[in-house]
Structures are given as C-alpha cells and as structure tokens.
Amino acid sequence: MKDDKLPVFDHEKGQLLKGGWELMSRRHPFLELMGVTVEPTEDNNVLIRFPMRDNLCGHPGMHILQGGVVSCMIDILGGAVASWHQIKDIQDRPVEEQLKRMGTVRTLDMRVDYLRPGKGQEFTVTGSVLRDGKKVLVIRMELKNEEQSLIATGIGTFLVA
Amino acid sequence: MKDDKLPVFDHEKGQLLKGGWELMSRRHPFLELMGVTVEPTEDNNVLIRFPMRDNLCGHPGMHILQGGVVSCMIDILGGAVASWHQIKDIQDRPVEEQLKRMGTVRTLDMRVDYLRPGKGQEFTVTGSVLRDGKKVLVIRMELKNEEQSLIATGIGTFLVA
Amino acid sequence: MKDDKLPVFDHEKGQLLKGGWELMSRRHPFLELMGVTVEPTEDNNVLIRFPMRDNLCGHPGMHILQGGVVSCMIDILGGAVASWHQIKDIQDRPVEEQLKRMGTVRTLDMRVDYLRPGKGQEFTVTGSVLRDGKKVLVIRMELKNEEQSLIATGIGTFLVA
C-alpha cells in the first residue's frame, strides 16, 4: 500500500501526521525495539533517550551497554539531527514536502570513539552541526548517562541534497 | 550471583561451557534481540548472520535496514573477531583462562562507511585482522546481503592487553 | 593573473597543458616540497611515489616517516584518485572542461590507520574506489614501502558534484 511507503498516515494512532516532527517523534519499529524516544531540545534540535535494559547488554548481569548498542544509538541520533535540520525551518509547509526533504538525508560515514563503559540507568544522545552545507552536514554526537558522564562520542557526514 | 558475571554456566542449556567458542556462539540477550547468530568460518575466523526483519528497518514497508542496525552489526562482528582472535589458539586451555583473555578486548574506535542501501533477505558480516599487535588489533569489517552485494564497510581499533 | 588560477598554461615547461592527466602529473609546489610524483597505473588509475628523505622523518637519524607525512601522502593520493576518476573518461574533451570537473572534487573526511612504522627507501600510495556515486566517492588508500609492506591504510569520502 502506498501509505506504507510514504507514512503520512499513522497506523498506530489512526490519524494523519501533521509534520516532520510528528513523524520523527513517532517510535517506528526499530526505535520501539531499542526502547528509544526522540525528543525536542530547548535550542530547537532533537535528542534521543533510552533506558538501560538487560537485552541491551553484552553480558547478562554486567549491566554495561553492548558496543553495538552504543554505535547504533549514535547513528540513530546523527540521522535524527540531520533530518530535523532539514525540516525544522519548513514546519509550516505541507507534510509531504517535509517528508520529501527528510528523504534526501543519507548517512555517508561515521566514526565512534568509545570513551567509557556504558554504565547507567538512562542514556541520552545529543548532537550539533559542525558543517552546515547545502550538500553535506557534518554532525558531532555525544552519548551520556544520567550523571552526564560522556560514554562515547561520534562524528558523521550526511549527504542532504 | 557469581555465575551471572562469569558465565561459565549456561543457564539456557543448563550446562557448563567448555570453551570460548561455545560462549561466543551462545546468543546472549542483545544478539537474541537483533536476531544474530555467530558462526565459524572455514579459515578459523567468525562471522555473524541475521535475517531481514520489519523491526530492523527505519521505515515500515521500506525494507531497508536502519543505519543504526548497520553500524551495530559491524560493531558486533568487530568485537567477535577480536575476541575470537584472542582465544582461538587457546581452545585447549581452561574456559576461565579463555574468558579472562576475551575480557581484555576493548573497542577503542570504529568507522563505518555506508555504501549501499541495506536491502536483502539475509545479511552476513565478516572481518579480517589488518594489524595483529600485542596491544592492539585493527580489524576491517564488511556487511553483505545474500547476493554478496557490499552494503557497508567498517574499520575498528581494539585494545587487547 | 588569470592563468595563475586556471593553470592551463604550464609556466615550468612553458607550454599549454593538453589534458587533466598532464595537469595531475605536473609537480605543483606542495608535491615538489614533499618529493612526490603522480604516476599512471596499469588499470587506468593513479598512484603516488616518494623517496625516503631526512626531512620527512620525525626524529633525525631514526629514518621513520613522521606520522604527519603518512596522513599527508594518503590524503594526496585520495584526492588524486578522486580527481582522475572524474576526468579519465573525458580525456578527449577540452582541458578547460576537464579542469572544471576536477575542480568539483572536495575531500569531506578521511580516516588513517597507522599499521607499521614508516621504514623504507621508497614509498607508494595506491587507491581504489569503493563507492562510485554521482555525488560521492569513497576511496580506500594504502601506503606501502618498496618491499610491499603495508604501512598505513586510509579511507576517505569525496564530494564530486
């Protein structure tokens, strides 16, 4: 079905999406699987948040995030910041236009540095745009726990045109 | 409990683990969540395999792996290759010794290049050791679909001492 | 002067350049400084070559390439492969057209892995295109000495449109 591919209709809520933000903050299947929520920040950006869970850990009983979870979350946030950066200034435009613009975002590459073991109860990943080009964004990401301890940092390049 | 932290006893199977390989190939909670299996290769290395699933996709109905899944899987395989590299030559030693050695592996950093959209039915990630040092391993990773199309490549640095 | 910026005229040789290859293989000031030559390869690609020199070493008397030399050379080769990739199929077109196309190449980011100390008498850097897109190239680079020992590997993303 067409609305499967262009998700202007939210099957979960049974209602039409009004804009890119509504789409971004909806927990799609993979975000659901990982327990991730997307939230707005005070400076008109986005962050993601997720709680510690047994099945995000490499070893049972260790309560340290598996490395793959760390890179995954940094990747997700990078994509979210890039997508939001593309549509935040056109929130008054039709949702189809916003979706089209989000659809141009492609992650080219990413580096992750694992600085500390992933211990904590709740984690947030935030990002900032280092290069704001017409064709390319470079975004720096940081994963912290609830004590604001920096667990990992990332930097990624995103094609936006 | 102690055996939670040092998993010599496999609660799932109700039996003692005999070696590092048995531990590696056991699907721990996060691998279970992602649908990943670890398998031996013909050249005494390891690979991971996972099937396409709706909840590994960024958008419902698109059937393209979410970017976070790609980086996550490359990260998992890198860690698996590094761990196996550390214990493959001591498979006749006590499992505790193997576990201790696996426990020294730390991912320092990783780069992922997303080369093609993550389309396919089944994916494998393989890796090879570029630098085989006493303190550090550098491992190159490749994620392919069932048609051997190269979807993403990674390179990571692992501390092993 | 105009011909300073668009180097169709080769002041060194006192003659007009005929194509992109002629431009690429000309040793411009920085390549001169580093002692680098650009050469064609059998498979219609380019490589760079440079001899060991005292002033490419970090410590006098050590005869190991300074790390900065390694990253510099890998960067130079990556740019050369990207540039050549853009013009190799239009060698029969006017040099201005080739120059224009070379001029669109921008290095976005690069990773270098330093695998072995930079010992040797003569070094070559070669590269291959991993992603051959309309907008982006991903190129892998390798620096070897005259014994074909792999000293460093790189991977870079280049914008070409």
Add this chain to the structure above:
Amino acid sequence: MKDDKLPVFDHEKGQLLKGGWELMSRRHPFLELMGVTVEPTEDNNVLIRFPMRDNLCGHPGMHILQGGVVSCMIDILGGAVASWHQIKDIQDRPVEEQLKRMGTVRTLDMRVDYLRPGKGQEFTVTGSVLRDGKKVLVIRMELKNEEQSLIATGIGTFLVA
C-alpha cells in the same frame, strides 16, 4: 652516532637539552620543512602554528592549503599533545626519562573532517584530551586560521603504554 638517535644533545644549538619541552619545541627537519613551531598554551598544553606559504597550496595562485597539509598538521598536533601529556608532569625528572616516556606514544588512527577551505595568513592547531587512559589517549584537534574560523577538525587515538 648514538646522540643522533637519542637527541639529548641539540646539534643546532650546540647544547644539552634540559627536558621534554625543549625537545618538543625544537624544530626538527620535518617541522622545519613545513614551517611549523610548537608553542605552550596557557592551560599547560601545546599548540602548533604555521604561516601560509605558496608551497603549502594545492594550486599556485589559489592560496588554499592543500588537503594533505591540513591532515598533516592535525596529525602533528595530535602527536605533540599526546607527547606533552605524557611528560608534562615529569619536567623535573632527567631528560632521558622524559624522552623514554615520549617514545612510547604511537598514533593508532585518526579521522579528519575538512569543514572549510584552508584560507588565511596564519594557522594554529590546538587539541584537547577526551580520553585520558593509562594505555590510550583520545585527542580532538582543531585547525583554525587567524580569524578563528574552524577549517578542519580531527580526532585520534594514541597508544601510550
């Protein structure tokens, strides 16, 4: 000669080196070639500085730093910060001890992001330690021109034990 390899004696100045800082700030052959000086910062760190020069440019008359110069300078600064980090707290110890400790620093890998064209009259590269481990340092580097415009950023992993 032995003092060629362990440079406690400064042939240029014809005097004994008193400590690591004196060694670091001495312009060895490659730094001389590139026109680089190493300087202390107010917060007990180091930076490097170099002026624009024709032979640091990719194209004559363009006055934009060649990409290889950018990566080279970021690499040099990363190594300098790592080295200084290892010896700054033992400046009262014998120079041989400081040299020995500096000698353990190995660059493992580095990423450079080229954010803006390298235009300017004078450039500085500064760095800060993101991960301060017993075995590994992770350092972030920034290359700016005299107007403090951020031209490139880097992140590198250094083995120190």
